[in-house]
Amino acid sequence: MTPIALTIAGSDSSGGAGIQADLKTFAALGVYGASVITALTAQNTTGVSGIHQVPAEFITAQIDAVFSDLAVGAVKIGMVAQPASIDAIVAGLTRWSPQHVVLDPVMVATSGDRLLAAEAVDALRTRLIPLASVITPNLPEAAALLDEPIATDEAAVENQGKRLLAMGCRAVLIKGGHGQGADSTDYFIDAGKTITLAAPRVATKNTHGTGCSLSSAIAAGLAKGEDMETAVHNAKAWISAAISAADRFSVGRGHGPVHHFHKYY
Numbered sequence: 001m002t003p004i005a006l007t008i009a010g011s012d013s014s015g016g017a018g019i020q021a022d023l024k025t026f027a028a029l030g031v032y033g034a035s036v037i038t039a040l041t042a043q044n045t046t047g048v049s050g051i052h053q054v055p056a057e058f059i060t061a062q063i064d065a066v067f068s069d070l071a072v073g074a075v076k077i078g079m080v081a082q083p084a085s086i087d088a089i090v091a092g093l094t095r096w097s098p099q100h101v102v103l104d105p106v107m108v109a110t111s112g113d114r115l116l117a118a119e120a121v122d123a124l125r126t127r128l129i130p131l132a133s134v135i136t137p138n139l140p141e142a143a144a145l146l147d148e149p150i151a152t153d154e155a156a157v158e159n160q161g162k163r164l165l166a167m168g169c170r171a172v173l174i175k176g177g178h179g180q181g182a183d184s185t186d187y188f189i190d191a192g193k194t195i196t197l198a199a200p201r202v203a204t205k206n207t208h209g210t211g212c213s214l215s216s217a218i219a220a221g222l223a224k225g226e227d228m229e230t231a232v233h234n235a236k237a238w239i240s241a242a243i244s245a246a247d248r249f250s251v252g253r254g255h256g257p258v259h260h261f262h263k264y265y
Contacts, residue, residue: 003031004070005223006098007216008063008089009078009106010039010051016257017043017209022076024260025216029238031223034070036062038089039081045208045252056084063092073223074100076216077128081116086123093131100222103132103169104215105141121145130168134228136215137164138175154187154196161189173218173232175211184240188232197233199240206246206256213258214239 007022015021019035026033038059042050066072075098080086093101105124107116116124125145129135142160143150145167151157151174161172171190176183183198217238221231245262 001071003220003223003225004034004072005031005074005076005216005219006034006036006066006070006072007076007078007219008036008038008059008080009076009212010041010081011037012041012043012209014044014208014252014257016045016251016255017212018079021209021212021257021260022078022216025213026220028260028263029217029220029224031073031220034066034072036066038085039079041079044254045256046254051081053082053085056088059085059088060092063089063096067092067096067098072096072098073225074098074102074219076102076104076219077132078104078212078215079106079116080120080124080128083117083120083123086120086128090127090131100133100219101131102215102219102222103128103135104211105129105135105137105145106211107141107144125167129164132169133222134171134173134218134232135164135169136173136175136211136218138211142172142174154185157187158189158194161187161194165189165191171228175214186236188229190228195229195232197236199236202240202243202246204243204246205254206249206251206258207243208255208257210239210243210258213242213260 010018012018023033040052176185184201185198188195217235242258245259
């Protein structure tokens with residue numbers, strides 16, 4: 001069987017994040033990628049200058065087209081933008097019941113531009129998170145989902161992870177890229193344990209699409225039949241290498257992309 005993963009996310013016209021980063025990640029990890037586009041962004045490495053929402057009924061049409069024909073092994077969800085989009089995605093996932101759902105609760109772009117409407121946050125919490133196998137917020141996103149300050153130590157991160165778990169998902173990966181210190185440490189929390197995943201912090205401004213790519217790497221691993229812990233460990237190792245190789249590129253004047261194909265060139 002050909003492993004297939006589906007990304008449901010927004011398009012990044014500069015190619016570094018969103019749908020484009022997800023498909024690059026799937027390809028780099030040997031997985032066939034399909035896509036459902038929720039929004040178009042006019043975007044480059046310095047910021048987002050425009051967002052064009054895809055109508056909810058067309059999100060539904062894309063979901064049904066993919067699932068009615070392709071054997072999707074895992075789904076990654078990124079930018080959902082508005083409540084109507086969330087409603088369409090929830091209905092589609094309920095209708096097709098994919099085995100694995102990786103939810104990256106994208107709220108703000110690397111550039112600082114908001115990508116999720118304020119009125120959509122509650123729908124994300126109450127409708128989409130309960131369908132997820134794992135959610136992958138960064139430190140600011142975890143805090144925003146809980147209406148709390150950003151966690152600044154391991155105990156606070158673990159505490160926030162457990163309360164996010166109580167929203168109904170099966171596991172939480174809180175990403176530590178926005179933290180301090182020599183290591184970038186992520187925290188994987190499920191019903192039975194907490195696992196820390198550390199990698200040396202890389203001094204680079206080229207981190208555009210990091211979160212999109214990590215969540216897509218987890219989905220790729222799940223599509224290939226890896227268990228959740230293995231998929232998370234492998235994704236962390238892969239994104240760390242992609243960030244380390246990011247400065248091989250010279251793309252744009254702002255936050256450039258990570259190097260998805262660092263193994264090949």
